[in-house]
Each structure stands twice: as C-alpha cells, then as structure tokens.
Amino acid sequence: MRAVVLLSGGMDSLVTTAIAAHLGYELAALHINYGQRTEKRELVAFQKICDFYRIERRLEINFEHLSLIGGSSLTDLAMPVTTAKLHSKEIPTSYVAFRNANMLSVAVSWAEVIGANKIFIGAVDEDSSGYPDCRVNFFQAFNELIKHGTKPDTRIEIQTPVISLKKWEIVIKGMELEVPFEHSWSCYKSEHVACGVCDSCALRLRAFEQAGIRDPIEYKIRPSYI
Amino acid sequence: MRAVVLLSGGMDSLVTTAIAAHLGYELAALHINYGQRTEKRELVAFQKICDFYRIERRLEINFEHLSLIGGSSLTDLAMPVTTAKLHSKEIPTSYVAFRNANMLSVAVSWAEVIGANKIFIGAVDEDSSGYPDCRVNFFQAFNELIKHGTKPDTRIEIQTPVISLKKWEIVIKGMELEVPFEHSWSCYKSEHVACGVCDSCALRLRAFEQAGIRDPIEYKIRPSYI
Numbered sequence: 001m002r003a004v005v006l007l008s009g010g011m012d013s014l015v016t017t018a019i020a021a022h023l024g025y026e027l028a029a030l031h032i033n034y035g036q037r038t039e040k041r042e043l044v045a046f047q048k049i050c051d052f053y054r055i056e057r058r059l060e061i062n063f064e065h066l067s068l069i070g071g072s073s074l075t076d077l078a079m080p081v082t083t084a085k086l087h088s089k090e091i092p093t094s095y096v097a098f099r100n101a102n103m104l105s106v107a108v109s110w111a112e113v114i115g116a117n118k119i120f121i122g123a124v125d126e127d128s129s130g131y132p133d134c135r136v137n138f139f140q141a142f143n144e145l146i147k148h149g150t151k152p153d154t155r156i157e158i159q160t161p162v163i164s165l166k167k168w169e170i171v172i173k174g175m176e177l178e179v180p181f182e183h184s185w186s187c188y189k190s191e192h193v194a195c196g197v198c199d200s201c202a203l204r205l206r207a208f209e210q211a212g213i214r215d216p217i218e219y220k221i222r223p224s225y226i
Numbered sequence: 227m228r229a230v231v232l233l234s235g236g237m238d239s240l241v242t243t244a245i246a247a248h249l250g251y252e253l254a255a256l257h258i259n260y261g262q263r264t265e266k267r268e269l270v271a272f273q274k275i276c277d278f279y280r281i282e283r284r285l286e287i288n289f290e291h292l293s294l295i296g297g298s299s300l301t302d303l304a305m306p307v308t309t310a311k312l313h314s315k316e317i318p319t320s321y322v323a324f325r326n327a328n329m330l331s332v333a334v335s336w337a338e339v340i341g342a343n344k345i346f347i348g349a350v351d352e353d354s355s356g357y358p359d360c361r362v363n364f365f366q367a368f369n370e371l372i373k374h375g376t377k378p379d380t381r382i383e384i385q386t387p388v389i390s391l392k393k394w395e396i397v398i399k400g401m402e403l404e405v406p407f408e409h410s411w412s413c414y415k416s417e418h419v420a421c422g423v424c425d426s427c428a429l430r431l432r433a434f435e436q437a438g439i440r441d442p443i444e445y446k447i448r449p450s451y452i
Contacts, residue, residue: 059294065287069336097338101375102331105324110295112323133375141371148367149327149359 002026003118003159004111005055006103009045011204012122012162014184015170018177019161020120021053028057028114032103034096035067041191048183057114061106066096100133104142104158108149111156120159124167136163167207175213182216196221228252229344229385230337231281232329235271237430238348238388240410241396244403245387246346247279254283254340258329260322261293267417274409283340287332292322326359330368330384334375337382346385350393362389393433401439408442422447 003025187194196219206225208215229251257272413420422445432451434441
C-alpha cells in the first residue's frame with residue numbers, strides 16, 4: 001500500500017503526511033520548488049519532516065516555469081507580498097495560477113511509475129486563502145481526469161484529508177498525532193525568522209491561537225489575529 | 227483574441243499551429259523539453275516554426291522531472307526505443323505517464339497570466355499510438371478541471387482541432403494550409419537524420435504515403451508502412 005504525499009513543509013502538508021503515515025501507507029514524498037521566495041527554507045522543512053517519518057523515497061523537483069510565467073507575488077520578486085487581509089474575499093497576490101494542477105500532474109506521473117495508488121495533498125478549502133484550486137470540486141474534477149488520462153489498469157486517487165477542517169482543527173489533529181510542528185515552515189516572506197504578517201503566517205498564527213496552543217516556531221512579530 | 231499553442235515541433239503540432247493562425251489568433255507558443263532523446267532537434271523545429279508564423283511570444287520550459295521520474299523509453303536512456311508495431315493495441319514504451327496533463331497545466335498557468343482564452347494542442351486520438359491522455363474524453367475532463375481551478379472570471383478552453391483526423395488527413399490539411407513540413411521533426415530516436423523505424427517515424431511515413439505526398443524531410447531508411 002503505497003502513496004505519494006505532496007510535502008511543501010508547511011503545517012497542512014505536515015499534518016497530512018502524519019495522517020497518511022498513521023493509515024499505514026508506505027510514503028513517497030514529493031517536494032516542488034517553484035521559485036517561491038522561501039524555497040530553501042521550505043526544502044529544509046521537507047527534509048526534516050521526511051527524516052522524522054523515515055520516508056526514504058523523496059523527489060525534489062524544480063518548477064522554474066511557474067516563476068518564468070510570473071503573475072504571483074510568491075514567485076515574482078518585483079511584486080510585493082501583501083499583508084494579510086483574512087476577511088477579504090479577494091484572491092490574494094500570492095495566488096499562482098493553476099499551481100495545484102501542475103503539482104498534482106507530476107504526482108500522478110510519479111505515482112503511476114512507482115505503483116502508488118493514492119496521492120495525499122494538504123489542501124484546505126473553507127478556511128484557506130481563497131485559491132480556486134483548493135476546493136473539493138477541483139479535486140473531484142482531478143480524479144476524473146486521472147481516470148481518463150492514465151493506463152486502463154492504473155487506479156490513482158487524490159486524498160485530501162484536511163480539506164474540510166478549519167486551520168485550528170488541523171493544529172489539534174497535529175497535536176493528537178504528535179507531529180513535529182517545530183520542523184514545519186509556513187512564512188511566504190522570510191527564510192530566517194517567520195515574518196508574522198504575511199497571509200500564510202497570519203493564518204497559521206490565528207490557527208494556533210484559536211486552538212489554544214503556542215506555535216513552537218519563532219516569529220519576528222506575533223500579532224493576535226482573533 | 228489570444229491563444230497558447232503547444233508546439234513540440236512535430237507535424238501534428240505544426241498543422242495545429244497553422245489552423246490556429248488561420249483562425250486569426252494572436253499566438254503564444256509553448257515548447258516543453260522533458261528529457262526526451264531528441265529535445266535539441268525538436269527545439270530547432272520549434273524555433274523555425276515560430277519564425278515562419280511570426281510568433282513573438284515564446285516560452286521554452288524544462289521539465290526535468292519527467293526524466294527523473296522515468297518509466298518511458300523517450301526519457302530513460304537505459305530503455306530501448308521499440309520499433310514500431312502499428313497494429314498493436316499495447317501502450318508503447320515511449321508512453322510518458324500523464325504527460326499531456328503536465329503540459330496542459332503549464333499552458334493553463336501561462337494562459338491565465340497572459341490573458342489567452344484558448345489553448346491549442348495537436349493531439350490525435352484514433353490514429354495515434356494509443357496513449358491514454360490523447361483521447362477526446364481526457365480533454366473534456368481537462369476543460370472541466372480548468373473551470374474549477376482558475377479564477378472565476380477566467381475562461382480558458384482546450385482546442386484539439388486535429389484530434390479526430392487520421393494522420394494522412396493531417397498531412398492533407400497541412401498541404402492546404404501550406405505549412406512548412408520541412409521545418410518539423412518527429413523522430414523519437416535520432417537528432418540528425420530521422421530513423422524511419424521508431425513509432426513516430428512510422429506513423430509519419432505512413433501518413434504521407436497514404437496522402438500520396440512525399441515527406442520533404444530526410445530519412446535514414448524509408449520503409450513502406452501501408
């Protein structure tokens with residue numbers, strides 16, 4: 001029973017990895033650098049988490065094209081990272097067009113070659129930043145695509161075990177599974193000490209605050225987001 | 227009216243480019259190197275075809291991951307390229323798992339950023355080598371995925387103008403549109419003189435033979451496949 005897990009190194013993918021490990025899958029971990037500002041720091045988190053869960057099969061891939069294409073503050077260094085607006089309905093500037101489809105396509109190619117039949121991804125729907133490719137119906141459509149686009153005897157399915165959880169519930173789930181939150185990295189802006197003010201830091205800090213737990217990583221500033 | 231065209235440099239993508247140009251689209255051409263044996267030669271074909279159609283916006287992307295993942299004789303140099311068996315129902319060794327999904331995902335990311343609303347791809351269904359991601363229902367599923375995975379105001383649709391044509395009909399279509407077949411490259415095996423015996427050469431030679439036209443490129447050997 002083998003599965004590919006998309007492991008960015010953030011808290012959602014960490015908890016997703018813990019869930020998949022807990023279910024007994026032999027894991028193969030996929031990490032994708034797509035020219036994001038913090039890619040080196042994320043890679044460290046990826047390696048530490050793989051070590052923790054004793055994942056031997058690891059694949060790091062460079063997606064230079066997502067930065068060549070541009071259009072996102074995550075990958076285009078000329079665009080400022082916006083400060084979090086957690087109650088806005090707008091798609092933030094950190095949106096990378098169709099990013100999850102690019103990542104899942106690689107995961108499916110790899111899964112088909114290594115004989116894995118599940119792909120775990122730590123996407124979060126409701127409580128997320130509003131990216132269109134993080135929603136349940138996107139993953140349902142992707143599962144349909146896999147059926148049509150792989151060999152007739154291939155059975156691969158995307159699993160999104162945290163998609164309907166609130167971020168604070170993901171923290172609780174992580175605590176239950178004793179995940180090493182100290183190894184994870186979420187900040188979009190800095191690689192040294194987490195900034196505490198980008199979208200990703202804000203969502204993470206709020207989640208820990210709502211769960212009543214202190215996030216073990218260090219922040220430059222630690223505002224309250226409740 | 228802007229469109230992205232996936233342009234490998236082979237005859238199907240060449241004729242597809244000609245069709246899109248004929249329809250009046252302002253074209254942006256995407257070429258993907260995925261570690262295939264003949265990638266340098268294909269890149270030359272891509273550039274010559276872009277020059278011919280005066281396509282200014284060009285994007286060349288390296289997909290190292292498809293060769294890292296392996297599993298195909300196209301990208302794995304340890305696997306021999308099989309000689310064509312045109313009447314076999316088996317998926318050939320040149321199959322790269324989920325390749326078109328990987329390529330189309332990049333095309334959608336790019337299209338969303340540059341404001342293109344069509345993506346042209348020269349996939350051929352019936353008369354093709356039997357790859358699962360070249361069929362009509364795969365592209366329909368991909369169009370559904372795009373609706374779910376892009377911004378609400380984005381309208382991008384995959385166009386497959388040659389999908390239901392026989393290869394020889396693509397040759398005829400190309401002749402009607404006066405495409406520069408001499409600039410295209412199809413061989414999977416060689417970068418200098420086309421081998422004439424790999425799957426791709428065999429399909430191409432048979433197509434020209436059935437169309438009653440001599441393929442203008444040079445072949446090492448030129449067997450009859452009718």
